[in-house]
Amino acid sequence: MKHVTIKDVAKKLNCSVSTISRAFNDKYDIKKETRDHILATAAAMGYSPNPIAKSLLKQCSNQIGVVVPEFINSFFPEVIIGIQEVLIKKGYQVLIMQSNESQITELENIKTLENNMIDGMIVSLSLGTQNVEYYKNLIAQGFPLVLFNRVSNELDTSKVVFDDYKWAFFATEHLIYQGYKHIFHFGGPSGHIFTQKRKDGFIDAHRKHKLPIDDNNIIETGLMIADGERVMEKLINEGNLPDAIFAVNDPTAIGAMKMLRKHGYKIPNDVALVGFTESSLAELIDPPLTSVAQPTHEIGKTAARLLLEQIESKGIFVPQTVILNGRLNVRESSMKLK
Amino acid sequence: MKHVTIKDVAKKLNCSVSTISRAFNDKYDIKKETRDHILATAAAMGYSPNPIAKSLLKQCSNQIGVVVPEFINSFFPEVIIGIQEVLIKKGYQVLIMQSNESQITELENIKTLENNMIDGMIVSLSLGTQNVEYYKNLIAQGFPLVLFNRVSNELDTSKVVFDDYKWAFFATEHLIYQGYKHIFHFGGPSGHIFTQKRKDGFIDAHRKHKLPIDDNNIIETGLMIADGERVMEKLINEGNLPDAIFAVNDPTAIGAMKMLRKHGYKIPNDVALVGFTESSLAELIDPPLTSVAQPTHEIGKTAARLLLEQIESKGIFVPQTVILNGRLNVRESSMKLK
DNA sequence: TTGTACGCGTTATCAC
DNA sequence: GTGATAACGCGTACAA
Numbered sequence: 209m210k211h212v213t214i215k216d217v218a219k220k221l222n223c224s225v226s227t228i229s230r231a232f233n234d235k236y237d238i239k240k241e242t243r244d245h246i247l248a249t250a251a252a253m254g255y256s257p258n259p260i261a262k263s264l265l266k267q268c269s270n271q272i273g274v275v276v277p278e279f280i281n282s283f284f285p286e287v288i289i290g291i292q293e294v295l296i297k298k299g300y301q302v303l304i305m306q307s308n309e310s311q312i313t314e315l316e317n318i319k320t321l322e323n324n325m326i327d328g329m330i331v332s333l334s335l336g337t338q339n340v341e342y343y344k345n346l347i348a349q350g351f352p353l354v355l356f357n358r359v360s361n362e363l364d365t366s367k368v369v370f371d372d373y374k375w376a377f378f379a380t381e382h383l384i385y386q387g388y389k390h391i392f393h394f395g396g397p398s399g400h401i402f403t404q405k406r407k408d409g410f411i412d413a414h415r416k417h418k419l420p421i422d423d424n425n426i427i428e429t430g431l432m433i434a435d436g437e438r439v440m441e442k443l444i445n446e447g448n449l450p451d452a453i454f455a456v457n458d459p460t461a462i463g464a465m466k467m468l469r470k471h472g473y474k475i476p477n478d479v480a481l482v483g484f485t486e487s488s489l490a491e492l493i494d495p496p497l498t499s500v501a502q503p504t505h506e507i508g509k510t511a512a513r514l515l516l517e518q519i520e521s522k523g524i525f526v527p528q529t530v531i532l533n534g535r536l537n538v539r540e541s542s543m544k545l546k
Numbered sequence: 547m548k549h550v551t552i553k554d555v556a557k558k559l560n561c562s563v564s565t566i567s568r569a570f571n572d573k574y575d576i577k578k579e580t581r582d583h584i585l586a587t588a589a590a591m592g593y594s595p596n597p598i599a600k601s602l603l604k605q606c607s608n609q610i611g612v613v614v615p616e617f618i619n620s621f622f623p624e625v626i627i628g629i630q631e632v633l634i635k636k637g638y639q640v641l642i643m644q645s646n647e648s649q650i651t652e653l654e655n656i657k658t659l660e661n662n663m664i665d666g667m668i669v670s671l672s673l674g675t676q677n678v679e680y681y682k683n684l685i686a687q688g689f690p691l692v693l694f695n696r697v698s699n700e701l702d703t704s705k706v707v708f709d710d711y712k713w714a715f716f717a718t719e720h721l722i723y724q725g726y727k728h729i730f731h732f733g734g735p736s737g738h739i740f741t742q743k744r745k746d747g748f749i750d751a752h753r754k755h756k757l758p759i760d761d762n763n764i765i766e767t768g769l770m771i772a773d774g775e776r777v778m779e780k781l782i783n784e785g786n787l788p789d790a791i792f793a794v795n796d797p798t799a800i801g802a803m804k805m806l807r808k809h810g811y812k813i814p815n816d817v818a819l820v821g822f823t824e825s826s827l828a829e830l831i832d833p834p835l836t837s838v839a840q841p842t843h844e845i846g847k848t849a850a851r852l853l854l855e856q857i858e859s860k861g862i863f864v865p866q867t868v869i870l871n872g873r874l875n876v877r878e879s880s881m882k883l884k
Numbered sequence: 885t886t887g888t889a890c891g892c893g894t895t896a897t898c899a900c
Numbered sequence: 901g902t903g904a905t906a907a908c909g910c911g912t913a914c915a916a
């Protein structure tokens with residue numbers, strides 16, 4: 209397990225290491241034939257410049273770090289594919305880490321990546337992340353950082369976000385137009401912007417249509433299928449059923465759906481459902497779930513582009529926030545009341 | 547964006563770099579109070595040893611690379627979580643890359659990771675990977691490598707596999723016991739062990755039960771939902787419908803299901819379905835899909851453990867193949883014929 | 885056009 | 901118990 213180094217090649221060719229180096233970084237004068245010869249023998253020997261050494265020297269690594277909270281739902285993997293599409297073309301390698309929704313793991317990941325001398329970072333904050341001091345430091349030092357979806361108002365850096373308020377509003381309004389009047393919102397964990405925005409959209413749609421609404425309509429649920437199941441089961445046991453539910457995301461909607469089905473309720477006749485953050489699940493389940501679709505690939509690509517801009521614009525950079533558009537995919541789970 | 551280095555700390559404390567270094571690697575003699583003092587000021591200055599420099603010196607990085615073909619289906623992400631569970635506890639960082647089912651990208655990923663001086667690698671081969679010469683080289687050099695699920699017989703290294711043959715046999719037999727006689731197999735891409743094994747299980751279950759079977763029962767399909775849809779549509783158009791389908795994986799089964807539903811066919815009454823490689827989808831779709839469940843977390847954990855064994859046993863190491871067990875989850879999509 | 889020498893941040897091996 | 905220094909592999913200013 210011995211790496212071939214530049215010295216080995218130099219020795220073999222009876223020339224100095226700098227000549228070899230020059231052959232690989234062709235910005236210096238070097239005789240074309242010697243260069244070709246060097247490149248050929250180097251290839252034959254299986255030599256390639258050691259990026260670790262290069263990183264140490266140049267203080268950067270041509271690597272980009274990505275930290276996401278999870279990748280069980282298809283959302284983050286799809287975003288990552290978008291990120292890679294842009295960055296790999298530019299010659300960057302993409303290192304992915306997941307924080308498992310834990311602030312501690314997230315911070316460890318960030319530090320690991322930073323220590324690896326990555327040139328920039330794309331992050332979606334974990335649910336557990338309350339304290340963003342570390343990021344403030346990074347930003348203050350001018351470290352290229354782009355946040356997406358799970359962002360923080362306290363951080364002054366480029367962001368790619370989705371207009372959660374608007375689409376939550378539309379989704380709720382859709383239910384209202386369909387004739388539903390007693391609607392519950394299964395909300396996300398408190399303290400997160402997207403949770404608040406989706407809740408606000410839900411509330412304001414009610415206000416616009418002069419439908420009564422109070423705290424009882426809104427139940428903090430979580431983000432996982434199990435959360436939706438748990439809350440739905442409680443409601444069923446209490447006999448406290450709404451006409452319809454607007455869930456903070458698809459998994460909670462699906463959890464609710466599973467529990468309703470288990471207890472013999474019909475969807476949408478007994479309870480209508482609308483989800484958020486389209487996963488591939490929505491159109492496959494029974495019945496197909498109405499949901500707000502986010503442009504996952506586009507989110508990734510945009511985040512990558514913003515990061516590149518910041519990296520290339522050494523210093524003189526003004527953070528931007530890009531708001532991307534979505535779509536409400538109406539399916540059977542929210543069909544009109546008969 | 548300037549890192550605090552060991553020199554900065556040494557200067558601040560008016561001592562030599564070696565003293566600082568010793569304070570951080572407490573295997574050498576150092577006065578306890580000076581050590582504590584150093585550690586305290588170092589922390590205050592935000593210093594931590596640079597892993598890049600350490601890697602260069604030690605020729606290893608405490609990092610493990612993971613390369614998977616994709617992470618759109620929940621399978622690989624779940625395996626990765628298992629991998630991380632074991633490795634992070636041991637102080638390793640896990641770098642994840644995806645090959646997008648392309649041999650070229652896979653090879654680039656491998657080289658990137660190798661260049662990063664990772665201490666070992668866990669890989670699941672992409673569909674596009676025909677040539678495994680590069681891996682042979684790695685193995686010959688004693689580089690720690692563990693393969694899982696998408697493995698190659700040509701490579702003599704530790705592997706974590708699933709008994710595809712056995713479970714394909716069981717899944718097919720289940721359909722036969724349910725009374726289905728004219729069964730199709732939607733197969734995976736040829737040239738891959740798991741494809742072949744699942745096909746063999748399908749065939750041998752027929753042989754055991756003396757059911758006629760020929761090449762027409764087996765259709766090379768692919769691995770994605772779209773593949774299942776395409777093949778199913780063709781069969782529908784040709785009026786060539788089986789009683790039941792055993793699909794190489796869940797997405798193809800789901801693709802078939804979607805297309806059947808679209809054309810008004812009932813499942814399982816018109817066509818029964820069984821999938822493979824349980825995704826979270828199986829129990830959520832309509833109707834719930836009978837499928838072979840693989841122990842995703844366990845696959846990841848086992849692969850990680852095998853890798854650790856190899857890393858720790860410098861040299862004197864015999865590759866092992868671990869075969870993990872699964873389960874056939876019987877659901878509505880393959881209920882008994884009436 | 886090519887070679888020499890230094891430095892990137894560490895740790896290990898010597899001295900002292 | 902502590903300090904100086906070589907080495908890891910590379911790029912580049914400078915000298916030749």
